[in-house]
Amino acid sequence: MAGLLRRSALALLAALAAVLLIPPAPAKCCPFCSVQGQTLTGDVGQAALVLVGKPTNAKLNSPDGLEGTTDFVIEKVIKKHEILIHDDGVKMVRLPKYIPEDKKYKYLLFCDVYKGKIDPYRGVAVKNDFDIAGYVEGAVAVKDAKPAKRLAFFFKYLDSSELDVSNDAYKEFGYADYKDYKDMAKDLPAETLAKWLKDPNTPAFRFGLYASMLGHCGKPEHAKLLREMLEDKKVTSGVDGILAGYVLLQPKEGWEYVRNILKDDKKDFTQRYAALRTTRFFHDSRPDVIPTKDVVSAVSLLLEEGDIADLAIEDLRKWGCWDMTEKVLDLYGQKSHDVPIIRRSILRFALCASDPKLEKPNAKAKAFVDEQRKKDAEGVESAEELLRLETTPVKTPAGK
Numbered sequence: 001m002a003g004l005l006r007r008s009a010l011a012l013l014a015a016l017a018a019v020l021l022i023p024p025a026p027a028k029c030c031p032f033c034s035v036q037g038q039t040l041t042g043d044v045g046q047a048a049l050v051l052v053g054k055p056t057n058a059k060l061n062s063p064d065g066l067e068g069t070t071d072f073v074i075e076k077v078i079k080k081h082e083i084l085i086h087d088d089g090v091k092m093v094r095l096p097k098y099i100p101e102d103k104k105y106k107y108l109l110f111c112d113v114y115k116g117k118i119d120p121y122r123g124v125a126v127k128n129d130f131d132i133a134g135y136v137e138g139a140v141a142v143k144d145a146k147p148a149k150r151l152a153f154f155f156k157y158l159d160s161s162e163l164d165v166s167n168d169a170y171k172e173f174g175y176a177d178y179k180d181y182k183d184m185a186k187d188l189p190a191e192t193l194a195k196w197l198k199d200p201n202t203p204a205f206r207f208g209l210y211a212s213m214l215g216h217c218g219k220p221e222h223a224k225l226l227r228e229m230l231e232d233k234k235v236t237s238g239v240d241g242i243l244a245g246y247v248l249l250q251p252k253e254g255w256e257y258v259r260n261i262l263k264d265d266k267k268d269f270t271q272r273y274a275a276l277r278t279t280r281f282f283h284d285s286r287p288d289v290i291p292t293k294d295v296v297s298a299v300s301l302l303l304e305e306g307d308i309a310d311l312a313i314e315d316l317r318k319w320g321c322w323d324m325t326e327k328v329l330d331l332y333g334q335k336s337h338d339v340p341i342i343r344r345s346i347l348r349f350a351l352c353a354s355d356p357k358l359e360k361p362n363a364k365a366k367a368f369v370d371e372q373r374k375k376d377a378e379g380v381e382s383a384e385e386l387l388r389l390e391t392t393p394v395k396t397p398a399g400k
Contacts, residue, residue: 030181031281032208032241035174040108040124041139047110049118050079052133054106055099068098072120075106076133078140083113095120108132126162135165139172147180155188158206159196173209178285185216194222197229208241215248223249230257239274244281251289255298263301272308276315283319296321303327306336310345317349325353325362332368347372347383 029035044050057071074091077084084093097120099107108124126132135157142150150172157169173181193214196202202210211229214222226246229235235242243261247254261267261275279299282290296319302312309331316324331337332346350372353365373380 030174030176030209031178031277031285032212032238032244033170033174034205034208035171037171039139039171039175040136040168041143041172043110043122044079044136044140047079048113049081049084049111050077050136051093051109051111052076052078052106052136053109055095055101058098058101060098068096070095070097070099070101072099072107072109078108078133078136081111081113083116083118093118099123104128106132108136124164126164130160130162130165132162132165135160139168147176148184151176151181151184170206170209178281181213182216182285185213188213188217190214190218190222194218194225197225204235204237206238207235208238210241211238211245212241212248213245215245218245218249220249223254227257236270239271240277240281243275243278247278247282248286248289255290255294259298259301262298265305265307269307272302272305273311276302276308276311280315283315292319296324300324300327303331306334306339306342309337310342313342313345313349317345317352320352322353322358322362322365325349325365329364329368344383347380348387351380351383351387 038046051072051074053072053074053076055070055072058068059070060068062068072093072095074093084091095118099120102125104127105125106128108126109120110122112119112121124132138153142153154169154172157165158173160166160169193210196210197207197214207229211226214226223246226242226249229242230239230246243254243258247258258275258278261271262279264272276299279295283292283295287295296316299312299315302308313328313331316328328346328349332343337343347369350362350365350368353362354369355361369380
């Protein structure tokens with residue numbers, strides 16, 4: 001019980017953080033990526049002027065370091081503005097900011113123009129020998145290209161020696177819908193992806209993307225690599241994508257592995273939650289690999305586990321699994337499930353299962369709702385209002 005309450009509190013804090021701190025992302029994103037912040041392509045779109053070059057003659061004009069000037073030697077103009085008359089020769093502009101000089105680096109500089117003056121507000125430092133202009137211009141050139149072509153461009157930069165560029169390429173995948181790279185992933189170099197997964201320098205948050213892509217283009221021996229990663233207790237990030245890749249390469253063995261995680265309440269919550277996210281992927285994106293009935297059967301294994309049952313109930317509700325109604329309602333009041341977060345999820349399920357708009361509203365669900373309304377009419381009304389505001393529509397079973 002204490003574990004469930006702690007998990008609920010953390011989930012609430014995470015949700016608040018997501019609402020208050022993280023910029024909105026596209027409605028559909030890579031299911032195995034964790035990204036926030038804008039891409040360089042987006043930054044170019046918002047900036048008035050974008051330059052590549054080197055700072056020199058930087059001077060501080062105040063003791064607090066807040067005021068200064070820098071001469072910026074322009075190597076390339078990525079985005080032009082009328083304030084800057086530029087030809088193919090080297091030019092220099094004086095900026096009203098102190099930008100420290102380092103002979104090893106040059107800058108990709110994003111600027112506004114305010115009251116007739118250039119106002120740099122963001123700089124990305126890269127080594128002198130890296131063609132940052134080529135990367136940014138290439139990214140802008142494929143901005144409106146077909147997804148497969150656009151992502152193929154960024155794939156080449158996922159292992160860039162420049163961290164800002166590598167992370168930007170990863171963001172492009174992170175903000176892409178799975179269907180955008182599903183077919184393209186079949187033609188990716190499997191050995192390259194396997195190499196990245198084996199590389200100790202690969203950031204752990206990328207495991208999910210790389211492993212899921214390997215699932216599309218890999219061979220049986222790559223399934224062994226993914227299984228080894230799953231057995232490695234040090235691997236705690238991207239587990240959902242690793243599981244998905246394993247299932248894509250070996251559907252029978254991989255899916256059994258996922259089910260074994262889901263039904264083992266002694267497994268850490270994070271492992272079971274990762275397995276649940278994997279089931280969502282196959283339900284929403286790859287029912288051709290794992291049939292929907294098998295996904296529902298797997299998720300239902302979590303109903304008996306008090307620390308995660310509410311998440312399973314919510315998924316079953318959104319998927320319109322009304323044949324699970326009796327099993328869900330039987331959880332109400334059980335000692336292991338008698339906490340507000342689970343009670344609310346059961347009530348939402350019952351409200352949807354008894355919706356008059358359904359061809360056959362569930363009578364037991366309606367009786368349950370009626371009983372709850374007598375006990376706590378305000379609570380039921382609140383649940384109904386939240387359902388009306390929900391952005392994810394509840395699905396009706398196929399054929400209904």
